[in-house]
Amino acid sequence: MTEAGTRIPTRVPEWARKVAEGLGGGPHVVVSGISVSGNIHAGNLREVLVAEAVAEALRERGERVRFIFHADTIDPLRKIAPGIPESYEEFIGHSLSRVPDPEGCHVSYAEHFLAPFEEALREMDMDIEVLRSHELYERGVYTEVTREALDRTEDLRLILQDVTNRKMPGHWSPFSPRSSSGKLTGMRVLEHVPGRTSVVFAGEDGFEEAADYSKGEGKLGWRVELAARWKALGVTFEPFGKDHTTSGGSTETADRMAREVFGYPVPGRYEYEWIGLKGRGDMSSSRGIVLLPKDLLRIMPPDAVRRIILGRDPARRFDLDLGEGFPRFMDEFRAEGGWEHPVPFIHLVTVAQTVGENVDAAAGMLSRGGYERAARNPEELARWLAYARNWAREWAPEGMKIGLLSPEESRELAAGLDDDQRDYLAAVAGEIGPDLDGDGVQDLLYSTAVGRGLKPKRAFAAVYKVLLGKTSGPKAGPFIAGLPPEEVRRRFRL
Numbered sequence: 001m002t003e004a005g006t007r008i009p010t011r012v013p014e015w016a017r018k019v020a021e022g023l024g025g026g027p028h029v030v031v032s033g034i035s036v037s038g039n040i041h042a043g044n045l046r047e048v049l050v051a052e053a054v055a056e057a058l059r060e061r062g063e064r065v066r067f068i069f070h071a072d073t074i075d076p077l078r079k080i081a082p083g084i085p086e087s088y089e090e091f092i093g094h095s096l097s098r099v100p101d102p103e104g105c106h107v108s109y110a111e112h113f114l115a116p117f118e119e120a121l122r123e124m125d126m127d128i129e130v131l132r133s134h135e136l137y138e139r140g141v142y143t144e145v146t147r148e149a150l151d152r153t154e155d156l157r158l159i160l161q162d163v164t165n166r167k168m169p170g171h172w173s174p175f176s177p178r179s180s181s182g183k184l185t186g187m188r189v190l191e192h193v194p195g196r197t198s199v200v201f202a203g204e205d206g207f208e209e210a211a212d213y214s215k216g217e218g219k220l221g222w223r224v225e226l227a228a229r230w231k232a233l234g235v236t237f238e239p240f241g242k243d244h245t246t247s248g249g250s251t252e253t254a255d256r257m258a259r260e261v262f263g264y265p266v267p268g269r270y271e272y273e274w275i276g277l278k279g280r281g282d283m284s285s286s287r288g289i290v291l292l293p294k295d296l297l298r299i300m301p302p303d304a305v306r307r308i309i310l311g312r313d314p315a316r317r318f319d320l321d322l323g324e325g326f327p328r329f330m331d332e333f334r335a336e337g338g339w340e341h342p343v344p345f346i347h348l349v350t351v352a353q354t355v356g357e358n359v360d361a362a363a364g365m366l367s368r369g370g371y372e373r374a375a376r377n378p379e380e381l382a383r384w385l386a387y388a389r390n391w392a393r394e395w396a397p398e399g400m401k402i403g404l405l406s407p408e409e410s411r412e413l414a415a416g417l418d419d420d421q422r423d424y425l426a427a428v429a430g431e432i433g434p435d436l437d438g439d440g441v442q443d444l445l446y447s448t449a450v451g452r453g454l455k456p457k458r459a460f461a462a463v464y465k466v467l468l469g470k471t472s473g474p475k476a477g478p479f480i481a482g483l484p485p486e487e488v489r490r491r492f493r494l
């Protein structure tokens, strides 16, 4: 909490303020760019959230900021991702924006993977413009930088050679024209037509063809495009993952190209580390560990997604724990956000699993358990119950999954109890009533056991057995206080 007791803005972490301090005066253009060649997973979200945090920090200090998500829709399909039919071999080398949707639900392959991600960004209420690279080329946004690149082909080739330490062929071109077959790769540029926005190139069959780069009939190679788009869009900040920032990598190349060829200052940078999923390794769409942003939004609100994905320091590697450690994360998130008396997440999970989708029943259970405040706002409660229920179903360890047994099931399981335990339950049933709150029930369960000379451990085991079919469970007092008393009595009188 701050001095004034207001909520700490979760969207501007301290590290982002520091990064923003290092950037000059505005206006600023903050960019995050991601490939749409496969699922855009929750790990990719880290890049966008790093950019968002810095954009917010700049806005906070009064700068004008344009925040862009650059979707690489014009990029060629390079390989068949998991789950894509083998028949897509024929589209290798074609722009993702011109390859059909493998499932037929969107206008293109690119949109199939971009649309769900864009939807998640909207759901997170992000102030971001989504730009599709094929449209930028078609609208002529990259015409000037493409012309410059073609005119400076030799300089770009030497930089590429120098940085990568690989010999580039003499006919290398910064521009990949699209042939009449639709392919973008493997063409050989012969000439930049003087005074025109077109190139002549040798197509796949060796015949000469022409492509107009002001109309999106081709694209710049990846490293050149990176530097060129900084200039074309006026980029002042872009985060990068460690795969790009290694020595000889794409940022080293683009930095030199920007400075030496395009005459554009290298934008501010932040290097973030990958995130993994606890017990399953790094997230990567090519390795089949696919956790989508919408999977996270099913179990927590947008600001919690920001908090869990960024972690305390996005420059450090971090494993998402969506299992056992998740309830603690949710409690910490709400404590840091200044929530007053939030219901412990694990208790919400218990309630959600007990009442199903019935919000009134949940409100009753929470009030009886001592959480009147949480019961007062049905809309908010419904949202949190959905998070809790989805988490219980999709991520909770077995031990945290519970379901109230039917009276018949209780009776069957009670066969395994001894007489002392059965008499104990009957005694509790006689005392239980609507006037007892969570602590009251907890005391009753305990004192009844002690009074009858029954070890509390065996007493509580009996309670959990007939209610949940388990030997342990959520804290018994608040859980039982939340249930309608007659339902408890039906299961305790055996």
Ligand SMILES: [Zn+2]
Binding pocket: 101, 103, 104, 105, 106, 111, 112
């Ligand atoms: Zn689709």
